[in-house]
Amino acid sequence: MRAISYRRTGGPDVLELVDLPVPDPGPGEVRVRLAFSGVNPTDWKSRSGATAGALADDHQIPNQDGAGTVEAVGQGVDPAVTGQRVWVWEAAWQRRWGTAAEYTVVPARQAVLLGEGPSFELGAALGIPFLTAHRCLTLGESLPDRLGPGALTGRTVLVQGGAGAVGNAAIQLARWADATVVATVSSPRKAQLAAAAGASHVVDYRQQDVVAEVRKVAPKGVDVVVEVAPATNAAVDAQLVGPHGAVAVYANNGGDEVTLPVRTQMGPNAQWHFVLVYTEPERAKVLGVEDVNAAVLDGAVRVGEEAGLPLHVHPLAQTAEAHRAVEEGAVGKVLVDVTA
Numbered sequence: 001m002r003a004i005s006y007r008r009t010g011g012p013d014v015l016e017l018v019d020l021p022v023p024d025p026g027p028g029e030v031r032v033r034l035a036f037s038g039v040n041p042t043d044w045k046s047r048s049g050a051t052a053g054a055l056a057d058d059h060q061i062p063n064q065d066g067a068g069t070v071e072a073v074g075q076g077v078d079p080a081v082t083g084q085r086v087w088v089w090e091a092a093w094q095r096r097w098g099t100a101a102e103y104t105v106v107p108a109r110q111a112v113l114l115g116e117g118p119s120f121e122l123g124a125a126l127g128i129p130f131l132t133a134h135r136c137l138t139l140g141e142s143l144p145d146r147l148g149p150g151a152l153t154g155r156t157v158l159v160q161g162g163a164g165a166v167g168n169a170a171i172q173l174a175r176w177a178d179a180t181v182v183a184t185v186s187s188p189r190k191a192q193l194a195a196a197a198g199a200s201h202v203v204d205y206r207q208q209d210v211v212a213e214v215r216k217v218a219p220k221g222v223d224v225v226v227e228v229a230p231a232t233n234a235a236v237d238a239q240l241v242g243p244h245g246a247v248a249v250y251a252n253n254g255g256d257e258v259t260l261p262v263r264t265q266m267g268p269n270a271q272w273h274f275v276l277v278y279t280e281p282e283r284a285k286v287l288g289v290e291d292v293n294a295a296v297l298d299g300a301v302r303v304g305e306e307a308g309l310p311l312h313v314h315p316l317a318q319t320a321e322a323h324r325a326v327e328e329g330a331v332g333k334v335l336v337d338v339t340a
């Protein structure tokens with residue numbers, strides 16, 4: 001099969017187009033013929049060696065997310081899933097068979113039935129961003145652990161960085177669950193995208209006073225902040241977290257150290273949580289996969305400009321360009337068409 005592989009960590013140029021044997025699914029696994037591979041920051045961070053990622057002895061295929069069709073099943077897997085369209089999550093987490101290839105093999109539960117309607121582009125955009133967003137929206141003690149229509153009725157969610165991939169996913173899932181969603185952005189262009197995703201209020205954090213603007217919508221504060229840049233935004237979040245509210249920190253964009261005003265956080269019994277999607281509690285992951293899939297089947301989750309997530313598609317041989325684009329902050333979703 002045609003695959004992108006790397007044997008050492010480094011810049012995008014360590015990625016090579018190679019010919020590898022088609023992998024066979026082991027017990028409990030499925031083989032998926034991929035259509036699209038989704039690229040996330042975690043993929044270039046692992047490839048670069050910046051974060052601890054498994055680098056297999058002989059080759060590592062990058063990229064966690066993808067979508068395609070189940071082609072073969074291993075021992076113990078229901079053969080009825082053969083031929084089904086699926087989305088794939090965490091294909092390369094402590095495994096060598098990432099999604100930048102014509103085929104991957106994953107444990108059967110990591111290939112989720114997509115049905116006939118949703119596109120493969122949507123399927124490849126789900127895993128890392130949507131599962132992370134689901135975790136952020138459900139980890140507070142005053143929040144339900146499931147999302148679905150009505151689950152967040154009467155709640156207000158603040159999404160810091162609403163034009164990012166995770167930010168977009170958080171807006172779409174929170175809107176599906178009937179929350180009021182406020183998003184911050186850094187430009188008018190990104191404001192349009194956050195609004196297209198479903199944010200009812202958008203604040204330009206470079207031009208406006210975020211605390212004052214959010215307080216107009218949520219005078220008592222918000223129920224959860226979905227936070228991408230805690231080092232920059234902690235003081236703002238601390239002023240905006242409402243009674244028994246939570247701040248869900250899923251990234252360290254803009255700095256790795258956070259200073260918090262302790263006394264003001266005691267009043268609302270605020271909770272500050274940290275999220276890594278790979279290692280989240282098992283039950284949370286199971287519920288996240290189920291709820292994200294339900295949102296997809298409900299037609300509540302979309303990709304593309306009209307959903308606030310412009311697509312940028314690269315052919316397989318140009319996976320290095322796709323990684324570079326994500327590393328340089330591409331706005332929207334970067335995909336690899338593995339058939340091109």
Ligand SMILES: NC(=O)c1ccc[n+]([C@@H]2O[C@H](COP(=O)([O-])OP(=O)(O)OC[C@H]3O[C@@H](n4cnc5c(N)ncnc54)[C@H](OP(=O)(O)O)[C@@H]3O)[C@@H](O)[C@H]2O)c1
Binds near residue numbers: 128129164190229
């Ligand atoms: N913990 C996990 O499990 C997990 C899962 C997924 C992603 N991540 C991490 O999360 C980060 C974002 O991932 P992504 O795929 O969403 O990337 P992305 O699409 O590039 O989005 C990042 C967003 O953060 C915004 N941002 C940066 N600084 C900000 C600030 N001070 N206030 C508000 N927004 C700010 C950016 O917009 P502006 O610069 O225009 O504001 C941009 O929209 C990456 O570091 C990634 O590695 C972690």
